[in-house]
Amino acid sequence: MEKLTQETVNFTEKNIDRIAALFPSAITETKDVDGKLKRVVNFDQLKQLLSGEVVDGDECYEFTWVGKKQSIIEGNRPIRKTLRPCKEESKNWDTTENLYIEGDNLDVLKLLQNSYLNKVKMIYIDPPYNTGNDFIYRDNFKVSKEDYEEELGLFDEEENRLFKNTETNGRYHSDWCSMMYPRLQLARNLLTDDGVIFISIDDNEVHNLRKICDEVFGEENFVAQIVWQKKYAATNDSKGFSTTHDYIIVYQKSEQFQRNLLPRTEDQNKPYKNNDNDGRGLWRADNILVKTYSSTAVYPIVNPNTGKEYYPPKGSSWRANKETMEKWIFENRIFFGKDGNGAPQLKRYLNEVQQGRVPITWWTYEDAGHNDSANREVGVLFESKTPFDTPKPVKLLKLILQISTNDFDNSIILDFFSGSATTAHAVMQLNAEDGGNRKFIMVQLPEETDPKSEANKAGYKNICEIGKERIRRAGKKIEEELKEKSKEGELFKDEERKTLDTGFRVLKMDSTNMKDVYYSPSQYNQQMLLDLESNIKDDRTDIDLLYGVLLDWGVPLSLPHITEKIGGKNVHFVNDTDLVACFEEQVSEEVIREIARRKPLRVVFRDSSFRNSPDKINVTEIFKTLSPETTIKVI
Numbered sequence: 001m002e003k004l005t006q007e008t009v010n011f012t013e014k015n016i017d018r019i020a021a022l023f024p025s026a027i028t029e030t031k032d033v034d035g036k037l038k039r040v041v042n043f044d045q046l047k048q049l050l051s052g053e054v055v056d057g058d059e060c061y062e063f064t065w066v067g068k069k070q071s072i073i074e075g076n077r078p079i080r081k082t083l084r085p086c087k088e089e090s091k092n093w094d095t096t097e098n099l100y101i102e103g104d105n106l107d108v109l110k111l112l113q114n115s116y117l118n119k120v121k122m123i124y125i126d127p128p129y130n131t132g133n134d135f136i137y138r139d140n141f142k143v144s145k146e147d148y149e150e151e152l153g154l155f156d157e158e159e160n161r162l163f164k165n166t167e168t169n170g171r172y173h174s175d176w177c178s179m180m181y182p183r184l185q186l187a188r189n190l191l192t193d194d195g196v197i198f199i200s201i202d203d204n205e206v207h208n209l210r211k212i213c214d215e216v217f218g219e220e221n222f223v224a225q226i227v228w229q230k231k232y233a234a235t236n237d238s239k240g241f242s243t244t245h246d247y248i249i250v251y252q253k254s255e256q257f258q259r260n261l262l263p264r265t266e267d268q269n270k271p272y273k274n275n276d277n278d279g280r281g282l283w284r285a286d287n288i289l290v291k292t293y294s295s296t297a298v299y300p301i302v303n304p305n306t307g308k309e310y311y312p313p314k315g316s317s318w319r320a321n322k323e324t325m326e327k328w329i330f331e332n333r334i335f336f337g338k339d340g341n342g343a344p345q346l347k348r349y350l351n352e353v354q355q356g357r358v359p360i361t362w363w364t365y366e367d368a369g370h371n372d373s374a375n376r377e378v379g380v381l382f383e384s385k386t387p388f389d390t391p392k393p394v395k396l397l398k399l400i401l402q403i404s405t406n407d408f409d410n411s412i413i414l415d416f417f418s419g420s421a422t423t424a425h426a427v428m429q430l431n432a433e434d435g436g437n438r439k440f441i442m443v444q445l446p447e448e449t450d451p452k453s454e455a456n457k458a459g460y461k462n463i464c465e466i467g468k469e470r471i472r473r474a475g476k477k478i479e480e481e482l483k484e485k486s487k488e489g490e491l492f493k494d495e496e497r498k499t500l501d502t503g504f505r506v507l508k509m510d511s512t513n514m515k516d517v518y519y520s521p522s523q524y525n526q527q528m529l530l531d532l533e534s535n536i537k538d539d540r541t542d543i544d545l546l547y548g549v550l551l552d553w554g555v556p557l558s559l560p561h562i563t564e565k566i567g568g569k570n571v572h573f574v575n576d577t578d579l580v581a582c583f584e585e586q587v588s589e590e591v592i593r594e595i596a597r598r599k600p601l602r603v604v605f606r607d608s609s610f611r612n613s614p615d616k617i618n619v620t621e622i623f624k625t626l627s628p629e630t631t632i633k634v635i
């Protein structure tokens with residue numbers, strides 16, 4: 001029976017496997033600190049395998065910075081952490097498919113690798129821009145007391161994390177790059193093959209971010225660098241130029257990504273006002289000339305009403321050759337002016353032009369909102385001054401969602417720098433408007449609010465509290481607006497689907513559910529041996545364990561689950577029988593048999609429950625007979 005490790009994937013090992021599959025001769029062995037043999041990559045050999053020339057120097061085209069290698073190691077390093085459900089702070093726990101996850105996003109992204117691998121359609125992030133005032137989360141960061149005092153940073157309960165990245169810090173850009181690189185690598189794994197990431201950024205780091213993304217996603221997967229007009233007026237006391245825009249850079253996971261067209265505007269449709277009442281609908285008169293010369297497209301067109309012959313002016317041609325033109329005349333697609341006596345023009349029918357607008361890379365504040373409107377939106381919801389400094393407008397996020405997701409698929413949207421949760425707000429809003437069923441995953445560090453801030457005074461001690469309250473308030477408002485609309489009979493296109501998911505499950509990052517068993521034998525004493533009889537920490541509930549197993553086994557965290565009493569024991573059913581779990585200390589054979597009769601896809605028990613069981617039930621044999629398809633694991 002396989003034991004669940006309760007550890008995230010060791011990506012270094014996985015990456016070595018991948019290289020070994022492609023280039024077996026580039027794999028060699030070395031001894032680790034304990035003298036045990038381990039596989040490693042022979043990089044000189046690998047370099048040579050990838051080059052047609054003799055490799056001697058190490059000059060090549062690459063983007064690097066101080067600490068890049070360490071940041072890759074950090075991204076690949078497994079962690080012994082878990083996500084613990086918090087029902088009290090959630091909304092509609094049993095029915096919602098949205099998630100709100102509290103924790104450092106590097107750890108959270110690692111924890112989500114199994115359950116959400118290739119499952120996320122769109123990622124939007126709005127990371128710290130590195131303006132010199134941002135607090136950056138430096139991973140595995142150890143500082144001396146002197147540095148501690150010098151950096152004047154913010155520190156979490158482990159006293160070693162958040163610090164202010166100022167330009168006087170010699171590693172100003174490097175630290176930011178090291179923060180972003182492993183997160184983007186982990187995020188990429190979560191995207192579906194037709195998925196896409198949108199990243200907000202400004203002049204401070206846009207050039208570095210482009211280079212990092214070229215490396216992580218592949219240069220060929222660059223889609224666009226959008227300029228968003230975040231301010232509608234100049235700041236007149238700016239020292240140099242007044243910056244009125246941000247960038248949003250877009251990378252696809254692969255060429256399978258397809259952007260949607262945006263709905264056509266009224267202005268675009270306005271010129272189509274003629275109608276021949278022949279069933280072909282509205283049309284406008286379009287130029288029938290092109291400004292290039294083609295010998296097959298120069299011939300006379302005769303106006304049938306006047307008999308007058310028309311030729312294209314010198315150097316230009318008609319839009320089509322003679323044969324096509326005759327077909328167009330026969331189909332009544334050529335227009336000779338209102339009175340029928342003029343020069344030829346082409347009728348362009350509205351239902352034949354592209355039924356939407358190709359998104360462009362210049363987003364005005366009219367299209368996508370601006371910083372002030374974003375502040376106002378949050379302010380209105382909180383009936384006060386906005387409790388969050390840097391929200392993005394809902395309109396901006398709606399535009400991104402319209403381009404990258406559809407109302408007909410159940411796309412998962414991830415934002416792992418979620419701040420005030422604008423992305424969640426926009427997902428609910430757009431679902432309410434188009435009847436879609438998009439689901440969100442918000443990730444946010446429980447970064448404390450400034451004690452002097454409005455937010456702190458209003459009782460929001462950390463940013464997660466602001467984000468969750470925003471989703472509650474926005475959800476309530478959207479539901480009320482929806483009720484109003486339904487009264488006026490303007491509900492969704494699909495009248496069948498009248499429910500809107502405004503709930504969310506809160507999950508908080510914590511240390512692993514398992515007791516630390518990595519002591520050397522000489523370190524054990526009698527009490528420790530007794531304690532270790534259960535390998536699970538005392539403060540962890542069944543539901544904590546259940547979510548630990550979901551993460552480990554790669555089952556989505558949004559699935560419905562119920563608890564049933566079988567033979568007096570608690571048995572948890574996730575999405576009916578996708579996964580069945582029983583973490584009781586002593587499980588009788590009858591309970592095991594009943595679980596097996598339900599034919600679950602996966603089943604998990606507590607390892608120690610069998611060690612303690614007087615009759616040493618042969619679980620594997622029972623399942624082999626009653627439900628051979630079930631995969632069995634223990635924790």
Ligand SMILES: C[S@@+](CC[C@H](N)C(=O)[O-])C[C@H]1O[C@@H](n2cnc3c(N)ncnc32)[C@H](O)[C@@H]1O
Nearest residue numbers: 104105126137391392417418419420422444445
């Ligand atoms: C610019 S704000 C995002 C604002 C958001 N787009 C909105 O509309 O409200 C960046 C957020 O990322 C959070 N953050 C920074 N480092 C983080 C980390 N390592 N893990 C999770 N969140 C982090 C910050 O606390 C901040 O709330």
